[in-house]
Amino acid sequence: MAEEARTENVVIPAEEGEQLIIQPLGAGQEVGRSCIMLSFKGKKIMLDCGIHPGMNGYASLPFLDSVDVEEIDLLLVSHFHLDHCGALPFFLEKTKFKGRCFMTHASKAIYRWLLSDYVKVSNISTDDMLYSEADLVNSMDKIETVNFHQETEINGVKFWCYTAGHVLGAAMFMIEIAGVKILYTGDYSRQEDRHLMAAELPNVRPDVVIIESTYGVHIHEKREDREGRFTGLVHDIVNRGGRCLIPVFALGRAQELLLILDEYWSNHPELHDIPIYYASSLAKKCMSVYQTYINAMNDKIKKQITMSNPFVFKHIINLKSMEQFEDIGPSVVLASPGMMQSGLSRELFEAWCTDKRNGCIIAGYCVEGTLAKHILSEPEEIVTMTGQKLQLKCSVDYISFSAHADYQQTSEFLRELKPPHVVLVHGEANEMGRLKAALVREYEDNEEYKMDVHNPRNTVGVELHFRGEKMAKVVGSLAAQKPKDGQQISGILVKRNFNYHVMAPEDLPNYTDLAMSTVTQRLSIAYTGTIPLLQFYLTQLAGDMEHIKVKEKPALRVFKSVTIIFDSTRMVVVEWTSNPVTDMYADAVVTVILRAERDPMPQKAVPRAIRVDKHHFQECMLDMIQEMFGPDATSKLIRGDKMTVTVDDNTAIVDLDTLEVTSASESLQSIVHTAVNRLHQAVTPLKS
């Protein structure tokens, strides 16, 4: 029965596996199309789902075909940049993904407009389009929002997020599966700036940290120096009568620059005549998001909001289109795109680059092959969009406002968290390699703490092993007394989402929404014989029988669990409460009834029930022993309640009361023991 089943070697279900696999589908030794798969204990989680900005169409997607999308339980999106959420509408609308998707409130609000802009701008052929505006709108329904620090549990996967600092709404996710904690930083920055807080330091220690490595081993300039240099440069350019062009990415760092400029202008009344233009319709759309999700920003902004909204700028003019722009005299223009591939920033640059009074300030991370990267090498000439060559006379400066962690921040962050495993993602192969080497070097002499640093390539999984410890809570009546050493515990183990509880069956409804229940069975069988006849047959089967009355009808109860009711002269009803044992008894009873029905005997012919008493059993046993070991093995008569069996000089003594056998020879003992017990079982009726 139940015990037998347990002794079988049960195959461990796959989900009990203790292997944690971290597999980048994108952003493995590259920057762009962040997408990382986690799988542990049968749970599959995807982190981010971006596109590669340097590629088009399907080529820009992460390697989604190397996983079974249907099996993914959860998708967490860290922030609204295209390389982290760009493939999301495709993934949610055009794949078989059935899990749930989460991001923060601010990310979701900006995602909607950023991707809508991307759909409009990306001028690839319609067959190659990953998704349309309609897909984007539909995808909004499938995205759920979480607040920072809010804990959410989905099928045993618990997660919550910390602020990451990188852009508004950027989150670092802490994921806990069966006690193993994994931190995914997304893009993060540990430096507080004008509107965002620094990335938080989680107060729990993760077992694995998946961390960005964009800047490798670089170290950033101090914030004050950087801002000073920036405002100084802008001031110089407009002072010398020039126009200052700042190509920026529409959202994210641009807001930071605007805050800096707005404040600088407020402090310098002499500059009030010089206009600052901000040319991005997307940014205008998203300004209300910035004005609303103040709670995701730093304390300074939160305090300021009580007086006036800092994102209602006083000195910045929003530029709807180029027609609106009157290019007369000095001005400051922030225009997208940030790397001057095309669009407004390119147009303005081409118009202004020939005048040496003008200046261009590159404020962000530039990718190889773009004009922004090219002019940083200070060429003599540039090529315009139309193929014309222009002399580059204006000043070009590079001040990085990119909010990614540098080596110092990464190193400190990891030093605080001390994770046993670090997985590097989101970094160009060489930078990543350098960072790995630097981190390994940092801890190579440390004996107490060892950090494993991994930098997997795309689709290559890092396998980590966690032998999760299983803790069970013993509750209810089983735990009524203080636990003692060696105490036996028998009860039901309830496993839900990697939590184990042990309780007595009666406590089940108190601690779970399950209940113990019973099934009673009533089986009607045609029986035309008499009661004594059935009684006769039953006594041969069952050792205990009671005569009872059920609803004024005669009934028999055997094995203390099965009731046979004589319903009418033609029918008996067998009634019992199900469980494997009683089902077996009932089956036996049914067989007996069928036998009695088939083999009717007149009332008088019913023999007296055979009395199976000790004496009878002893006679049977003597016969059996003599059959087995020869007539000389034992004496013909039994004195007392002991019987001696002698075989080949070995002697076994059988206790007739307890049926225990003692002998010097082990083989004899077991032979006799088995024989005696089997005989007993065969001769005497069953008792429950």
Next chain:
Amino acid sequence: MTSIIKLHVFSGALDESPPCYLLQVDEFRFLLDCGWSENFDMTMIKELKRYVNQIDAVLLSYPDNIHLGALPYLIGKCGLTCPIYATIPVYKMGQMFMYDLYQSQHNTSDFDLFTLDDVDLAFDKITQLKYSQTVTLKGKGHGLQITPLPAGHMIGGTIWKIVKDGEEEIVYAVDYNHKKERHLNGCSLEMFNRPSLMITDTYNASYTQSRRRLRDEQLMTTILQTMRNDGNVLVAMDTAGRMLELAQLLDQMWRSTESGLSTYSLALLNNVSFNVIEFAKSQVEWMSDKIMRAFEDNRNNPYQFKHLKLCHNLAELSRIPEPKVVLASTPDLQSGYSRDLFIAWCGNSKNSIVLTTRTSPGTLARELIDNPQLRCITIDVQRRVKLEGAELEEYQRKKQDKGLNDSRSKIQQMTIEDESSDESEAEMDVDGLYHLKGKHDLMMKSEGKARTGFFKQAKKAYPMFHFHEEKIRWDEYGEIIKPEDYTIAEIVQPEEEVKKPEKGPEDEKMQEVTDLPTKCVSSTVTLDVNARIQYIDFEGRSDGESMRKILERVKPRQLVLVRGTPAATETLAEFCTSSSLIQGKIFQPKVGDSIDATTESRIFQAKLRDHLVTSLNFSTARDVELAWIDAQLNYIESDEPVDSNTLSEERNKKEKDSELIPTLDCLPSNKVPTHTSVFINEPKLSDFKLVLLQEKIPCVFVAGVLICDNKVAVRRNKAGKIQLEGTLCNEYYRVRDLLYQQYAIV
């Protein structure tokens, strides 16, 4: 192992006084809410004062006076210093409630129970949380976790979950609203399952609401009728809680072109209206799914009002053309602009007055609700007037005296300081105080306010140079500022009845700067009430019916019923007893009672050996896996090598700290006891029918009995257990097999 759970009631039990309870879990004491009634009842405070030093943490559930009103007094005057937990909106809006309450009181009377500084001090102590953010307490509260969960009713409204050792769950849920509203989602009580203790109110236990649409229509009709008759409507509302719901509703009504309301004026009048709306705008993520979606999809912020004008005093209001609908605080008509407007408008039968909340008994609003036929009432009218004639001279003379005294004491102080070698603490205190004073209110510096036309004019009318002379009294060491100095400086703020053209009350300087001597006078007047007075329920609480349903779902093991009339409490207690929902006790404490809800928490932890788990035979029922386990408890340290990779250091440490955790190990096979099999998770007959049909066994329901193939019947007997009946045939055994498959049998 037992954990002690006790609850002491300061206020809010078997009556309608504000909630304030002391919950003790083992050594740790939580103050659950600390409301203060509209008339600032001191008896409760006196009682509470005795316990102030014992309180380890305060949990706030809503931002209104009823739930946190006594906080500034406790912090400022009783020396409460423990941490306070609240959600971000409760923090922000709570502050608004307190500022408005202070200002409303201050405008008409010498209010000295707490100052704005006390409010700031109190709110600085608040740890701001998000919903579902779990805080693990340290020190004395080791092993305790608190989590705020959405409760509806007001923005940021909280149901507190207190968990002891990850198992014992205490739920504090009062005034929750399970229904979705315009601006809020419903509460999330249904996620609880059998908490060990639930503390809930019975305020609405025997109350039935009309449907929301009817109430909305009633308000709409009242407004339309009054407007068309050229009358004004006063809607008495709270400062920043339920007001948000109604403000949004009204603005929507005004926006719809069919309503024909757009020609009339709509105004929000309280001392902090600008800030409240600003905060509401930045708390979209705390509001209903619908609002969040609207914002995400279209960037529509519902608190970007088109029609609702924000006013801060009666002068601003008077500039808005009549007829107008005014949402004014406070809801109880005891103080604030709503009282002023009530006095001004109640005599005119054209006007309408809408009450939205059943405030405490004894308040003016409640009196009007309870006696709808009341045609004439006598009330005290308090107002602040300028000092004149002899009084003014007296005042100035006193002030001079004080000045003299001050300088005298200053000299004394200085001599004392000279004597003391180290830095005097007194001096530090004064500095600290001054500092606080300087930065106090967020609302004060409001520049945004400067944009409204009224504000600028107001500024011109009252230049504020008086004050700098006062400042001369400060020297570099600071002087001993007697508390009286402060009080007077604050009280002397002229806010006269109708003519109030001075600066908006947000202006910080006003508190200290205005030095126009005023006094408060009080007179008793009898008013004819001719205006139409209506009570339309916009309280946003679950009604009795829903409360019972929610309790049925939650099924707490023990229940404490608080806040509600004795009759209501009795009704709910009766319901729980009769339906035997609660296994444990149902407590109905009264004010001043202490109850002991300690239960034996039968629980201990044990490690599961891997080979034990792998030997188990799991069967599934719903989302759980079940197995019968026979094991032996061992207190021996595991002999397996501890792999540093697998056990985090944290866990190791924890093990060492706490007592040794026993291990559950396999029993030797010959010692395994037998057990009776247990059938778990009874299927529904209707579900079972589907299973049978799938197996192509014809079956039909006949009078609640499932008849399969005309041979086998499956029914529920009187005890609700499933019974299988049939004649001996193959089908019987087939059906039985299928039935067994529906259970988890261990």
